[in-house]
Amino acid sequence: MTVSMLERARANARKIEATTVEFRLGEIEHLPVADETVDVIISNCVVNLSPDKPQVFREAYRVLRPGGRLMVSDLVLNGPLADSVRKNVEMYVGCISGAEQRERYREQIRGAGFTNVEVVSESGYAVGADAFVEGSAEREAFVMVTSVKVRGQAVRPASPGGCALGALLTAVLASAVQGQNGTVPGEITSQRRRSRPPSNGRSNSS
Numbered sequence: 001m002t003v004s005m006l007e008r009a010r011a012n013a014r015k016i017e018a019t020t021v022e023f024r025l026g027e028i029e030h031l032p033v034a035d036e037t038v039d040v041i042i043s044n045c046v047v048n049l050s051p052d053k054p055q056v057f058r059e060a061y062r063v064l065r066p067g068g069r070l071m072v073s074d075l076v077l078n079g080p081l082a083d084s085v086r087k088n089v090e091m092y093v094g095c096i097s098g099a100e101q102r103e104r105y106r107e108q109i110r111g112a113g114f115t116n117v118e119v120v121s122e123s124g125y126a127v128g129a130d131a132f133v134e135g136s137a138e139r140e141a142f143v144m145v146t147s148v149k150v151r152g153q154a155v156r157p158a159s160p161g162g163c164a165l166g167a168l169l170t171a172v173l174a175s176a177v178q179g180q181n182g183t184v185p186g187e188i189t190s191q192r193r194r195s196r197p198p199s200n201g202r203s204n205s206s
Contacts, residue, residue, distance in 0.1 A: 029055040033063040043072045045147075048099045049092075057112035064154035070114060071151045075125055076102040079144045082137040094128045096141055106150065114152030122148040 009023045026032035029052050041060050050056050060070055077099050091097040100108070109117045125147045132138040 031059045036065045038063045041070045047074050048095050054108045061112045066156050068154045073149045075099045076105045077144050085141045115155045117152040120149040
């Protein structure tokens with residue numbers, strides 16, 4: 001999520017000799033990943049921090065292979081927020097004011113090309129609510145928030161050479177907020193697993 005964090009992650013990977021994982025620095029709206037090279041994308045509560053969510057889902061669709069899957073955990077809204085909440089940086093950092101309306105969120109995923117878009121689970125969300133005065137617009141905003149897990153599938157004809165046999169690539173989308181001025185680039189974590197080890201018995205990534 002920041003250069004120093006990536007350096008630490010890479011150092012930790014070397015320390016435990018994790019040769020099938022890599023970390024890339026990029027923006028969640030512009031993934032540093034080639035077209036149709038990913039089997040699975042997972043994202044944990046960061047899409048709501050992006051000011052251009054449709055572009056996030058278009059990028060996810062672009063990098064997924066035909067039949068590739070998307071699984072997103074995020075916060076969505078079940079009603080409108082007060083203008084004061086929408087403009088509250090603390091509420092934005094807390095993943096509330098940047099959240100999208102529930103049905104519009106699903107429409108954006110479908111609009112990117114995904115099929116079989118389904119809400120797998122949902123629950124209430126109140127993390128951080130106690131920091132605000134009871135009865136305030138900020139406190140009341142949590143009533144509108146729902147934590148959801150949504151999945152979809154990229155169904156399209158395969159491109160020539162677009163699928164590498166026996167390899168699995170998983171992209172993990174992450175993002176962060178820096179100060180009060182917006183977001184810093186997201187982090188892409190790629191993980192490859194071969195169907196069988198090379199003849200020397202050692203695994204490696206391509």
